[in-house]
Amino acid sequence: MVDVKLENIVKTFGETVALKGIDLHIKAGELFTLLGPSGCGKSTTLRIIAGLDFPDSGTIYFGDQEVTYLPSSKRGAVLVFQNYALWPHMTVFDNVAYGLKLRKLPKDEIKKKVEWALELIKLEGFADRYPTQLSGGQQQRVAIARALVVEPKVLLLDEPLSNLDAKLRLEMRSEIRRIQRELGITVIYVTHDQEEAMAISDRIAVMNVGTVEQVGTPKEIYETPKTEFVASFMGKTNVIPAKVVERNGDRVSVEFEDIRLDGLYYTGESDDVVVVIRPERIRLKPIENAVSFTGTVDLIEYYGFFVEVVGLFGDTRIIARTISDREIAGLKPLQQVTFYVERDDVIVLPKQQL
């Protein structure tokens, strides 16, 4: 168990700058997630931590030890590949035992450890099978066992669930969480699925084209996004372009369409902003200390355990989400509607060049 520090990591592949100076501090024993869209540099970051690629500049520390150019084989940061990379010519047992044999452990100890690992991933009876005789989920668990059994300082997981079906994904998600808690190891987890990231992580780093936009707990990231990108990446949300029309200390008034919202918190410099409102924070009945805006109902979409009302305000569509049927009783498309949001739930962020 060790903490991992990345300082100003830059990595280019020919013309593409994959990482533009990444700073991260992953604490010992936490499950830390790198979240971001495809191609943003998550795998690259992970491979650099694993020692499979080396940065152009920057430094990596495991605890106090600098490991930037330490070869992968000596680093103890074990990567579970996106495609599992199970060796097809070896049985499950041999796959899992591989790292232990390299460490020259006695035979019976290897056997004991492999059995322990297979038990951990609930594949006790599968030692003699070949990878091709396993299902996707089983293969994935073997890959994790193979990494865990060598007691890595850091376990790196690259989109380990991306090839599984929805149900297995949920199962494996809690499995990974359970194993991590049980063994108390430092885990760096990569995904582009924000829901998965929120469910599994202690902390999340949201990445966007080679940079880290924000680091925080799932709650912080979701509720107080620091940038427009983070706000829009974390689930379905309303991101409304607007203009600052009046400033009053750290409170501002903004305008979009004909609508003016007063008294919102904003300290940025640019007057070009976006207003971020989570759909579930919008009420259709008046509440205290709220801003409100009136438009027409465009659509009502029924999702089962919640309902979404899409309101049309000029040309801007805003989505409200509610789990209360009473709130929308009698509401019909083309009717007039007023949305209410608590002032502090309205987030104003500088407009970003996305």
Next chain:
Amino acid sequence: MKVSKWSERLFGTPLFDPVVTTSFLFPLLYLVAFLIIPVLAMLAIAFQYNGQFSLHWFTSLASDYYISFHPEGEFYKLITMPTGEQVYYIQGWDFGVILNSLLVSISVMILTTILGTVFAFVMARYDFPGKDIVRILLFVPLLVTPFVNVFIVKKMFLPAGLINWVFHDILHIFPHPIWIDGLVGVIVAQTLTYYPIVYLNAYASFINIDPTLEEQAENLGSGGLHLFRTVTFPLALPGIAAGATLVGIFSLEDLAAPIVFQGNGLARKLMSFQIYSAFTSGFNVGSPQLAALALIMLTIAIMMFLGIRKYVSLRQYAMLSKGGRWKPRVAKPKPWQAFLIYFVVLPVLFLSIFPQIGVVLLAFSEQWGDTTWPSGFTLKHIQSIITQPDIERVIINSVMYSTVAIVVIILLSLTASYASSRFKKSKLGPVLDSLSTIPIAVPGIVIAMSYFFFFAKVFPDTPLDPTNLLGFNPAMVLILAYSIRRLPFAARSISAGIQQVHISLEEVALNLGASRWKALTGILIPLILLNLLGGAMLSFVYCMSETSVGITLGSINPEYYPITARMVELITGSVGGTHLTAALGVFLMVVQIIAIVLANVITKQRYSFIGLT
């Protein structure tokens, strides 16, 4: 239309359809008629003694001449040349014809595996200045120049040859010059000729290993030789083994090396040469004992072929990889690795392409006697390709035979691949599949011999009867032999093409009202046209350089000689004939280069010339 149970079982479609039926039956009947039945005819003769079934001819092979466990002679000896110089003369031991063939084949397999695997690994995994040139050079040994390249190999290992020039005269590594001859000469020549086959297979295998499989091992602490031993090599092994087996089969049936080295009696004691010499001496061709020998050779080759097919199919690691980025593992060599690459691997590579270089030198030189290098530049040998009537004639003959053969080959491989890859439920499909690849494992000399018996028996006293010395016209027999022997190469290219075209494209056409014929000619064939062309060109090249049948059945009547028949006559015959053989070799190389470049340009895919699976 009626639904038919037997149509479904045989042809994989419940609706009887003439196009489908023809696709199955044409190649099937062709292969049965011109491969299976002739071989069976030979079988019948080998098992017959005094009109009865008997193992007599096989037991007659149990003499010291054929199998001996007490090798005679010395593997090498120090001899004194007429000039007084002492020379290590290396020729090998004599274990009898059958064991010799096996031992040569095994030695060649081992040597080509080492050579091919090392080259492939270096090319697949290291990036070093000059690599692009090496890549091109590695194609050189693939150029087939029957007999002359072996002739050059022989020259290289003479006391005054290139090898001694380098290692004795210049580097002083050898205490005495060496002279490689006999079985060892055959082994060396075959190794240099066939190692590219292992190289290509091994290279493809190394390239196709999912890089994450090795990265994972490294990540877990492996590296260097351990990584190679535990992950890389086992994963590449099926490909390497397939290449090596193919080499083993080719070595078994090879005639060029024994013919060129036949001055040493040991080189004659090989199965292929024994059968061949019976042909050329004439009086012994019909001998049932030789039929028995041919069957033994055939059995060994087929067993090797089936064995490797089984092994490879068991270990066909469909790389489990799903997604992830494919980042080829190519590294800059460390200093000691670079040293090995530049000072060991590249010199060996140069050595291995020297035969082809030598062929060119020989073709353009006045004289090349017992010296390291030839002397006197001349164009006269090359010119005689167009000015000398006998040379001109053999080229025209070969082009004619080969052209007709490839038309047949295309028809055969198109129908066979269509049938077996589109109607998978058919019980005939697997049979057809095996039949169209098995010719790779049937030694050419065995085909020649079977045809000899078959045509003499079935068409006596016609132009098809090889015993009808004056009237025999080999055109038909050669075309049949070519079409069978070269079928697997085209079939592979075409069936790869068909598998790339999704079946739904034809189904849409059928669904819209097209007939099978329309769907085949209007949809499938246009889509695989490039594969057809590529396959046709490769087959053409290999037909032109076909040896075994050409120099036996083809060399009965000079008027109908194919190129190789004339080449063998020239190289074993008069002085100066070697230059003309080399000129023909250069001609064949040019044809091959043109065809291969065209095939690669037209089809935009890399043709690995020879493969097994």
